[in-house]
Amino acid sequence: MVYVSAKPIMYGILILWLCSLRLSYCMVSYQPEQIHLSYGDTVNDVVVTWSTVNGTKESIVEYGIGGPNLTANGTSTQFVSGGNEKRKQYIHKVKLPNLTSGTKYMYHCGSNKGWSKEFWFVTPRNDSDWIPHLAVFGDLGNENGRSIPQLQEEAQRGMYDAVFHIGDFAYDMDWENGRVGDDFMNKIQPIAAYVPYMTSPGNHEEAYNFSDYRTRFTMPGNAEGLWYSFNMGPVHFISVSTEVYYFLEYGLKLLTNQYSWLEQDLKEATSSENRTVRPWIIILGHRPMYCSNDNTDDCTNHETWSRVGVPFLHWFGMEKLLYDYGVDLAIWAHEHSYERLWPLYNYKVQNGSYAEPYHNPRAPVHIITGSAGCRELHDLFGDQPEWSAYRSLEYGYMRLRVHNASHLYTEQVAVDKGGEVIDHVWIIRESHGPYGQE
Numbered sequence: 001m002v003y004v005s006a007k008p009i010m011y012g013i014l015i016l017w018l019c020s021l022r023l024s025y026c027m028v029s030y031q032p033e034q035i036h037l038s039y040g041d042t043v044n045d046v047v048v049t050w051s052t053v054n055g056t057k058e059s060i061v062e063y064g065i066g067g068p069n070l071t072a073n074g075t076s077t078q079f080v081s082g083g084n085e086k087r088k089q090y091i092h093k094v095k096l097p098n099l100t101s102g103t104k105y106m107y108h109c110g111s112n113k114g115w116s117k118e119f120w121f122v123t124p125r126n127d128s129d130w131i132p133h134l135a136v137f138g139d140l141g142n143e144n145g146r147s148i149p150q151l152q153e154e155a156q157r158g159m160y161d162a163v164f165h166i167g168d169f170a171y172d173m174d175w176e177n178g179r180v181g182d183d184f185m186n187k188i189q190p191i192a193a194y195v196p197y198m199t200s201p202g203n204h205e206e207a208y209n210f211s212d213y214r215t216r217f218t219m220p221g222n223a224e225g226l227w228y229s230f231n232m233g234p235v236h237f238i239s240v241s242t243e244v245y246y247f248l249e250y251g252l253k254l255l256t257n258q259y260s261w262l263e264q265d266l267k268e269a270t271s272s273e274n275r276t277v278r279p280w281i282i283i284l285g286h287r288p289m290y291c292s293n294d295n296t297d298d299c300t301n302h303e304t305w306s307r308v309g310v311p312f313l314h315w316f317g318m319e320k321l322l323y324d325y326g327v328d329l330a331i332w333a334h335e336h337s338y339e340r341l342w343p344l345y346n347y348k349v350q351n352g353s354y355a356e357p358y359h360n361p362r363a364p365v366h367i368i369t370g371s372a373g374c375r376e377l378h379d380l381f382g383d384q385p386e387w388s389a390y391r392s393l394e395y396g397y398m399r400l401r402v403h404n405a406s407h408l409y410t411e412q413v414a415v416d417k418g419g420e421v422i423d424h425v426w427i428i429r430e431s432h433g434p435y436g437q438e
């Protein structure tokens, strides 16, 4: 006969009984996950954002140059997913202020109840020789997130100073009571824990008034990341919500507030002192003003609302602002394809603009890069209009390098062709100002 101690069995039964009484004691997790970086109001402030299943008293980042000899404390908020389970998680946000330019920092985040592994990031340089490198894309998704592996590899190899994901993240972050969003945030952690992951809202973030978008990301400014701007080297970056034109049920006020903010922001960015230091103005958002896809999206229609404003009244259209203030480049997504346009305004390619490089273009340059992946696959093209310079259905993303005050370079890579560059263009502007006056 084999003697079996009854003790472990008794303990097991006791624990099971306790668990059935208070299941919560068995399901506690304070482990940081979904770790991602973003810029604060300046690129010398980096914000670390992460999630825990259960709440912690403290939200701490230990960081530093040689080793983690600095500490920053932040705050956490309970995020309740809009779905029927009312599933909870805690989102922690900690700002690392006044960082030294052009410097590599190590960090980890969490609290005395659980720490992340160690990550690193490099702050932007502040000398005039510096060339910012960015990756830009939209419409990535958990399922068929084609560009994720290559972006993870390149981010950790230090190829980018920042990444812009311009809408349509997980398909969709709120699905399965937010679990799809959690899964997505964990999939991008190998990118976003190393490189600031800057965002714009897309139509797939609409649920519960964009609550997943507004809560999970931490963008500059005070509009919950719906619209904001920041300066980086020779560039003034602006991100807008094109969705304020399409989900009017959340308030016309969002549309009018964004519009007046944008006008004011452009006024300040184009003051002569500011534009001398930062000649390039690049605007990003989700839905394009133009596209040549074969579908019923607004951009296939002449009167795109974000471009010309609300129907009939034509109030609050953004294209005129971009033209009047001499915005250099406008980058969009939403169409699951890549398309580069000739410099155009109000459907007219401006004189002398059918040539590469774009030398002193007479209107903003629009590029659509919405083919990073996603379960909805591609959006096919219709006939190619005369204002469309190049287009492709390859999955991939865009790279952006701002060489100096006059030269900007963009290229599109195809991830299924081993990262081959399928399109590139230089934009050369010897002086940056309103197009009408040139």
Ligand SMILES: *[C@@H]1O[C@H](CO)[C@@H](O)[C@H](O)[C@H]1NC(C)=O
Pocket (backbone or CB within 6 Å): 023, 024, 025, 027, 028, 029, 053, 054, 055, 088
């Ligand atoms: C931890 O979080 C889980 C999931 O939200 C919850 O069921 C449980 O009650 C929490 N436990 C504690 C101790 O807060």
Ligand SMILES: *[C@@H]1O[C@H](CO)[C@@H](O)[C@H](O)[C@H]1NC(C)=O
Pocket (backbone or CB within 6 Å): 064, 065, 066, 067, 069, 070
């Ligand atoms: C932290 O370490 C760095 C590099 O070793 C050093 O330059 C810095 O002065 C230290 N900071 C503090 C607060 O000790």
Ligand SMILES: *[C@@H]1O[C@H](CO)[C@@H](O)[C@H](O)[C@H]1NC(C)=O
Pocket (backbone or CB within 6 Å): 058, 071, 072, 073
């Ligand atoms: C952060 O919080 C910890 C623990 O509460 C405290 O010891 C530390 O002094 C705080 N650090 C700063 C910079 O506020």
Ligand SMILES: *[C@@H]1O[C@H](CO)[C@@H](O)[C@H](O)[C@H]1NC(C)=O
Pocket (backbone or CB within 6 Å): 097, 098
């Ligand atoms: C950061 O720098 C600003 C301006 O130099 C200063 O006012 C502020 O106190 C600093 N903040 C911290 C946390 O060091």
Ligand SMILES: *[C@@H]1O[C@H](CO)[C@@H](O)[C@H](O)[C@H]1NC(C)=O
Pocket (backbone or CB within 6 Å): 099, 100, 101, 126, 127
């Ligand atoms: C650039 O950054 C370094 C380190 O933060 C700082 O010492 C220097 O003053 C800055 N230079 C300019 C021109 O802002």
Ligand SMILES: *[C@@H]1O[C@H](CO)[C@@H](O)[C@H](O)[C@H]1NC(C)=O
Pocket (backbone or CB within 6 Å): 209, 224, 249, 250, 251, 254
């Ligand atoms: C949606 O959220 C925005 C941003 O927080 C807020 O200003 C607006 O009032 C909300 N709209 C509705 C209908 O709740």
Ligand SMILES: *[C@@H]1O[C@H](CO)[C@@H](O)[C@H](O)[C@H]1NC(C)=O
Pocket (backbone or CB within 6 Å): 231, 267, 268, 269, 271, 273, 274
């Ligand atoms: C220059 O830009 C800064 C923000 O970067 C802004 O605060 C300032 O008002 C602008 N200057 C002018 C003259 O508009």
Ligand SMILES: *[C@@H]1O[C@H](CO)[C@@H](O)[C@H](O)[C@H]1NC(C)=O
Pocket (backbone or CB within 6 Å): 348, 350, 351
């Ligand atoms: C283009 O050039 C033609 C002929 O010089 C001129 O009539 C027309 O107004 C110009 N159009 C634009 C948009 O500059």
Ligand SMILES: *[C@@H]1O[C@H](CO)[C@@H](O)[C@H](O)[C@H]1NC(C)=O
Pocket (backbone or CB within 6 Å): 403, 404, 405, 406, 407
């Ligand atoms: C700007 O960069 C371009 C591309 O690298 C280079 O050809 C050009 O000479 C540079 N211009 C200045 C003024 O440095």
Ligand SMILES: [Fe+2]
Pocket (backbone or CB within 6 Å): 139, 167, 168, 202, 203, 204, 286, 333, 334, 335
């Ligand atoms: Fe979209």
